Amino acid sequence: MALYIVRRLIAGFFVVLGASFIVYILVANAGDPLAPAYGITDPIARQARIDSLTAALNLDVNPVVRYFIWLKGVAGCVVGQCDFGISTITNQPVADDLVGRILITLKLVLAAIVLAVMIGIAIGIITALRQYSGFDYTITFFTFLFFSLPVFFVAVLLKEFVAIQFNDFIAAGAHIPWWFIWLAAIIAFLVGYSLIGGSQPRRLLFGGAGAVIVGGIFYYMSVTQWLLDPGFGPIMIAVIGVAIAFGVTELTAGLKNRKALNTALTVVVVGMAVWYPLQFLFYEGFSFWLLVGLAVVAVLVGMGIGYLWGGDDRGLSARTGALTAFLMGAVIFLDRSMQAWSTYTNDPAIRGRPIKTIGDSQAGLEGDFWIHSVDLFTHLLLPTLALILISLASYTRYTRSSMLEVLNQDYIRTARAKGLTERTVIMRHAFRNAMIPLATIVAFDIGQLLGGAVITETVFQWDAMGRLFQQGLLNSDPNPVMAFFLVVATVAVLFNIIADLLYAALDPRIRVGQ
Amino acid sequence: MTATPGAPDLQHTPGQAVAPEPDEVTLEQKETVGLSQSQIVRRRFFRHKGAMVSLIVLIFVLVLSFTSIGIGPIPGWWKWTPYDRPPPLNPRGEPTLSLPFFGGEGFAIGDHPFGQDETGRDLFAAIMRGIQNTMVVIVVLAILSTTLGVVIGAVSGYFGGWWDAILMRLTDVIIIIPIILITAVAGYALGASGVLTVAIVMGLFLWVGLARLVRAEFLALREREFVDAARVAGASSARIIFKHILPNSVGVIVVNMTLLLGAGILTEVALSFLGFGIRPPDISLGSLISQYSGALTTRPWLFVWPGVFIIIIVLCIQFIGDGLRDAFDPRQKRVPKQKDLREVEGDDPAAPSTAPAASDGSPA
Numbered sequence: 045m046a047l048y049i050v051r052r053l054i055a056g057f058f059v060v061l062g063a064s065f066i067v068y069i070l071v072a073n074a075g076d077p078l079a080p081a082y083g084i085t086d087p088i089a090r091q092a093r094i095d096s097l098t099a100a101l102n103l104d105v106n107p108v109v110r111y112f113i114w115l116k117g118v119a120g121c122v123v124g125q126c127d128f129g130i131s132t133i134t135n136q137p138v139a140d141d142l143v144g145r146i147l148i149t150l151k152l153v154l155a156a157i158v159l160a161v162m163i164g165i166a167i168g169i170i171t172a173l174r175q176y177s178g179f180d181y182t183i184t185f186f187t188f189l190f191f192s193l194p195v196f197f198v199a200v201l202l203k204e205f206v207a208i209q210f211n212d213f214i215a216a217g218a219h220i221p222w223w224f225i226w227l228a229a230i231i232a233f234l235v236g237y238s239l240i241g242g243s244q245p246r247r248l249l250f251g252g253a254g255a256v257i258v259g260g261i262f263y264y265m266s267v268t269q270w271l272l273d274p275g276f277g278p279i280m281i282a283v284i285g286v287a288i289a290f291g292v293t294e295l296t297a298g299l300k301n302r303k304a305l306n307t308a309l310t311v312v313v314v315g316m317a318v319w320y321p322l323q324f325l326f327y328e329g330f331s332f333w334l335l336v337g338l339a340v341v342a343v344l345v346g347m348g349i350g351y352l353w354g355g356d357d358r359g360l361s362a363r364t365g366a367l368t369a370f371l372m373g374a375v376i377f378l379d380r381s382m383q384a385w386s387t388y389t390n391d392p393a394i395r396g397r398p399i400k401t402i403g404d405s406q407a408g409l410e411g412d413f414w415i416h417s418v419d420l421f422t423h424l425l426l427p428t429l430a431l432i433l434i435s436l437a438s439y440t441r442y443t444r445s446s447m448l449e450v451l452n453q454d455y456i457r458t459a460r461a462k463g464l465t466e467r468t469v470i471m472r473h474a475f476r477n478a479m480i481p482l483a484t485i486v487a488f489d490i491g492q493l494l495g496g497a498v499i500t501e502t503v504f505q506w507d508a509m510g511r512l513f514q515q516g517l518l519n520s521d522p523n524p525v526m527a528f529f530l531v532v533a534t535v536a537v538l539f540n541i542i543a544d545l546l547y548a549a550l551d552p553r554i555r556v557g558q
Numbered sequence: 559m560t561a562t563p564g565a566p567d568l569q570h571t572p573g574q575a576v577a578p579e580p581d582e583v584t585l586e587q588k589e590t591v592g593l594s595q596s597q598i599v600r601r602r603f604f605r606h607k608g609a610m611v612s613l614i615v616l617i618f619v620l621v622l623s624f625t626s627i628g629i630g631p632i633p634g635w636w637k638w639t640p641y642d643r644p645p646p647l648n649p650r651g652e653p654t655l656s657l658p659f660f661g662g663e664g665f666a667i668g669d670h671p672f673g674q675d676e677t678g679r680d681l682f683a684a685i686m687r688g689i690q691n692t693m694v695v696i697v698v699l700a701i702l703s704t705t706l707g708v709v710i711g712a713v714s715g716y717f718g719g720w721w722d723a724i725l726m727r728l729t730d731v732i733i734i735i736p737i738i739l740i741t742a743v744a745g746y747a748l749g750a751s752g753v754l755t756v757a758i759v760m761g762l763f764l765w766v767g768l769a770r771l772v773r774a775e776f777l778a779l780r781e782r783e784f785v786d787a788a789r790v791a792g793a794s795s796a797r798i799i800f801k802h803i804l805p806n807s808v809g810v811i812v813v814n815m816t817l818l819l820g821a822g823i824l825t826e827v828a829l830s831f832l833g834f835g836i837r838p839p840d841i842s843l844g845s846l847i848s849q850y851s852g853a854l855t856t857r858p859w860l861f862v863w864p865g866v867f868i869i870i871i872v873l874c875i876q877f878i879g880d881g882l883r884d885a886f887d888p889r890q891k892r893v894p895k896q897k898d899l900r901e902v903e904g905d906d907p908a909a910p911s912t913a914p915a916a917s918d919g920s921p922a
Contacts, residue, residue, distance in 0.1 A: 055730075060734070063734050073746070192876060194824055197847060495736060498736075
């Protein structure tokens, strides 16, 4: 196994090395980096600029020699002295802000891929369970439609019809129009009706309940102008928490498992008990790492509670507790972030137009952790929506076909035949096995993500990795392009190896390295 | 709506029959009796409604684009060409297309159905030229990348050893080189950014995914008995590859080719949008969107119509690919309609009695 990994890493190293040589020669032939200098009218200044550029980029030597000079600089990374050369646009070393750019791009794509994978898998499973139903056909059509959308087309439409309209709507007092409430209620009815199996009255009941709940929520939000100053408050948090407890238990253990249900409800009670003290902790000096720490503590406490309740299957209760605790923590976090919303929208830098169409953060915004969290949210909303819409399709389709294949296996029939409940069959026997190919696809996709953000960054004017590449290429500036390529290619190759290893780890039938 | 006896549901109780398995088998056998493999595939494909509708729409769009403004020197029946600059007909060049229920009074096409831009160019003619260019991309991409992908994947998978090692490292290298860089170089170094150059460059570099799939298919098929039998009978490697293995992997190839084409169109559009693909004077749907993306508030029609045609074309190709996948997949079982089941089983009461429980007539 170790030998296999080492072999793959060495092969990957040579692949990146070879590709970087090809790319360097290509970039050297993609344009003249001196072209902007020729435009300088003053002959002395022009000559000085040409000379300095030639010296900085070693333009006086052959591109092949130049590549090895560049490679020597990059090889310095091994001893901690990276030299990616300078950018002719900024006259600064490329290595200076490379890490910052990578982080911004990660910020852009990470939320999108996590959400797209989760939503895609959920929809994929449901369409597989309801194969060839009206719901399945509708989802299939929409996933194909979203898949056919060019991302920049979606982006421009989202800017116009989501961001600007929503900002106008907030400015006009956040009264939700009736047609919207009715539309939401009708969609909720259709979704509820198609999701639930069983008899006709039962499905009508679920559809109707969904419609009433969704319509009621929107009506309440409209009447109270909730979106101007949103927040849950303790009562809403308790209600949502109990709903989460029941939902998680239904999915992991089934409501008949009293120990698991008690675990989940205990976790919610604990969450409610710490809600008030937590507000003081949130008040000052709160940071991202503290948030991560709290999430870990929440999960551990959830597991502990599950373990204490015990039951026939301690692990199952612990999992239920951990998942409930994590979601409960997310609700409390959401509640605190919402409290910063009205401060944020009324900030002089925001001027009551919260949803942003360009950039990754608001310049000149002062505030604590929560204000900046909301700022991040408003900037991420549109790009994340656009990326989710177009990448949702592949995850839905993969999950659906993988799930269908698993459901036709003999061991599923065996599981049903020995009398397991349908929930156990699907969640424990089918779902887990259907996820194996998905895991490798997700790992592979993450490898591609950094490079795939070029267009999204251009449309939303984020100054990060994609911008580095595009601007470098437009100005025939070799060093930024090479820095982009090196990072993207290394990540892609590494995640390719991870995808293979993951497959071998998850599927015992696969043996690597033989 | 279809009955769904095969679909398990969450509230399923163990005592209830899940799928009337024997019925499906009899139905399949009855339907495919006396037919060749290609006839079965064709029948299955023609039965896929989404694919058939898409095929018709795609052909309609193609015929429209090639007849309306003509091909090369041959003139079409449309009044304008993409290079005419007639004076604006409506103020700001608004579209003359009028559809009932969409705010129009009755149906009318008019002189500029999709409107004009600020220089007076007829958008309909420009879009038709963009579609023609997209078709050039599709054809070149299909020929080049399919040939390369199949040949390289086949050689690599069939011969293995050094061939495999070298060719697969080559695909590893090519797969991580950004395509945008290659078209940029082609545009600068070759001084060409026309349709054909972009299409050829894309064709030369987008075969890697297909090659990997074909290789995997060949790796599995070359171990099968019928290949051994052919080898014992003295068939040459070329004969085994082309006559014995390739026909068995044609499903994978065809399906992935359609997916590749759909992705290829979007790639070309994205390249043109970023300014590295098809550049003026040549017109691409992507460059039209890029050119007019600032005009959404003032002249929305300039932005919306090219996008609509991209979506139509890619969507049709996706559905055709889906239809082909269903048609080629031997494990694919058609969900029998109640009517079919009754025909096969005579008047067996069992078949209809299990079906309605899961029958789904949802209007969603």
